[in-house]
Amino acid sequence: SNIPKIVILGAGYGGILTAQRLQKELNYNEADVTLVNRHDYHYITTHLHMPAAGTDSVENTRVPISKLIDEFKIDLVKSSVQEIRPHEKKVILEDGTLSYDFLVIALGGESETFGIPGMAEYAMTIRSINSVRLIRKHIEYQFALYKNERSPQERINFVVGGAGFSGIEFVAELADRIPALCKEYDVDPNLVNVYNVEAAPTALPGFAPELVEYAMEVLRKKGVTFKIGVAIKECKPDGVVLATGEEIKAATVVWTGGIRGNHMIEAAGFETARGRVKVDEYLRAPGSDHIYVIGDNALIMNPEGRPYPPTAQIAMQQGVCCAHNIVTAIRGQQPKKFEYSNKGTVASLGKGEGIAVVGDKHIKGWRAAQLKKIVDMRYLFIIGGIPLVLKKGKFL
Ligand code: FAD
Numbered sequence: 424s425n426i427p428k429i430v431i432l433g434a435g436y437g438g439i440l441t442a443q444r445l446q447k448e449l450n451y452n453e454a455d456v457t458l459v460n461r462h463d464y465h466y467i468t469t470h471l472h473m474p475a476a477g478t479d480s481v482e483n484t485r486v487p488i489s490k491l492i493d494e495f496k497i498d499l500v501k502s503s504v505q506e507i508r509p510h511e512k513k514v515i516l517e518d519g520t521l522s523y524d525f526l527v528i529a530l531g532g533e534s535e536t537f538g539i540p541g542m543a544e545y546a547m548t549i550r551s552i553n554s555v556r557l558i559r560k561h562i563e564y565q566f567a568l569y570k571n572e573r574s575p576q577e578r579i580n581f582v583v584g585g586a587g588f589s590g591i592e593f594v595a596e597l598a599d600r601i602p603a604l605c606k607e608y609d610v611d612p613n614l615v616n617v618y619n620v621e622a623a624p625t626a627l628p629g630f631a632p633e634l635v636e637y638a639m640e641v642l643r644k645k646g647v648t649f650k651i652g653v654a655i656k657e658c659k660p661d662g663v664v665l666a667t668g669e670e671i672k673a674a675t676v677v678w679t680g681g682i683r684g685n686h687m688i689e690a691a692g693f694e695t696a697r698g699r700v701k702v703d704e705y706l707r708a709p710g711s712d713h714i715y716v717i718g719d720n721a722l723i724m725n726p727e728g729r730p731y732p733p734t735a736q737i738a739m740q741q742g743v744c745c746a747h748n749i750v751t752a753i754r755g756q757q758p759k760k761f762e763y764s765n766k767g768t769v770a771s772l773g774k775g776e777g778i779a780v781v782g783d784k785h786i787k788g789w790r791a792a793q794l795k796k797i798v799d800m801r802y803l804f805i806i807g808g809i810p811l812v813l814k815k816g817k818f819l
């Protein structure tokens with residue numbers, strides 16, 4: 424048929440919003456839309472630090488994709504993308520091939536290890552449902568082992584590498600979980616060490632210093648030890664080596680040192696910086712007016728010429744814009760320029776604690792934690808309406 428084929432790769436923040444908007448804007452038989460995702464569920468990446476530490480369940484962190492899209496309008500293909508072939512307008516899946524007229528690359532980022540020896544091999548990362556289930560079980564197992572071996576300290580030492588938002592949010596949850604683990608496994612809480620190591624001169628580089636100080640104080644009180652201004656230079660099976668030469672013995676290393684674009688994008692021949700494509704103002708890859716790149720794989724500069732940080736917030740807005748631009752392209756109309764509207768940043772610091780910047784307002788403590796819940800619920804509402812808010816929302 425002559426109906427244009429739209430293929431969306433990845434059903435994360437960017438991909439789901441694109442699919443939902445296409446479903447809404449396209450007329451009957453105006454295009455064929457296919458959504459490819461490795462799993463039949465969408466996971467709420469911004470929530471993954473909780474199931475990773477074990478302070479919330481995996482089920483609260485994922486939603487079946489079939490509940491989010493209309494499968495009469497969108498073909499859902501559960502498969503893993505292996506290769507993108509822009510010159511052939513094809514995508515190779517683990518179990519087949521798809522051809523497209525319009526492609527949306529929304530595969531999310533990958534952990535960036537900067538070539539640090541041992542990091543990819545021995546550290547765990549907070550990236551998917553599977554990766555956080557591993558972290559949770561690994562941590563529980565260390566407590567169990569501790570009591571069955573001759574109590575080696577590295578079993579109950581924990582290192583989180585990187586104190587960006589992911590590191591800070593995870594370390595807060597981990598600190599909240601330790602007392603329960605100690606109780607369950609009969610371990611003296613005073614013997615447990617949680618380290619957060621950050622290479623930059625401050626935790627949360629770029630964030631308001633007043634809030635950074637507040638966050639560190641909250642986390643110190645929960646038992647976190649910070650090592651700031653010192654890089655991890657190697658990861659081993661039994662710990663990390665710091666740039667100072669100091670070694671921290673730990674059977675658990677969680678790496679939150681940064682992310683990069685998906686390696687398949689580079690492999691496809693796109694020009695990239697840290698794996699990301701510098702898209703044009705309509706979110707298209709340079710030189711390809713039918714390939715859109717959004718979310719963690721897109722590089723967009725702010726008015727000061729610095730890249731916007733890759734967030735769920737920007738990925739969602741890009742999903743909406745890119746869907747609109749594909750519809751206009753099909754109809755031969757003018758596309759819209761992408762303009763980011765920053766609604767603020769909220770980070771949780773564990774139970775009842777958080778920090779936030781909204782406009783020029785700084786918010787801390789319980790109010791920031793409440794704000795985080797509102798942001799989470801707003802997302803559930805956007806993708807799944809009231810039923811999803813009632814099912815997965817947290818009201819206290
Ligand atoms: P993702 O949401 O990562 O989705 C990618 C999708 O592609 C996934 O469904 C994945 O399964 C699928 N996929 C990947 N590879 C393949 C393949 N080969 N084949 C098929 N499918 C594939 N941002 C905020 O704005 N606010 C926050 O509070 C916040 N908190 C965060 C907390 C944590 C712990 C983390 C790790 C990140 C947080 N972020 C937050 C960042 C935010 O999660 C990301 O920027 C956002 O998820 C990017 O969206 P995306 O659509 O690009 O990719």
Ligand code: NAD
Pocket residue numbers: 537539584585586587588589590592620621622623627628653654655656679680681682732733734768769770771
């Ligand atoms: P990031 O790049 O923001 O932070 C990584 C940190 O690791 C940096 O502070 C960096 O200096 C440090 N680091 C790098 N190499 C190191 C080394 N060798 N040793 C020690 N420290 C090292 O990555 P992230 O925290 O995963 O965040 C990724 C994106 O997701 C960001 O854009 C962030 O804004 C977003 N995010 C947002 C939220 C939120 O809004 N609540 C939460 C999580 C993530």
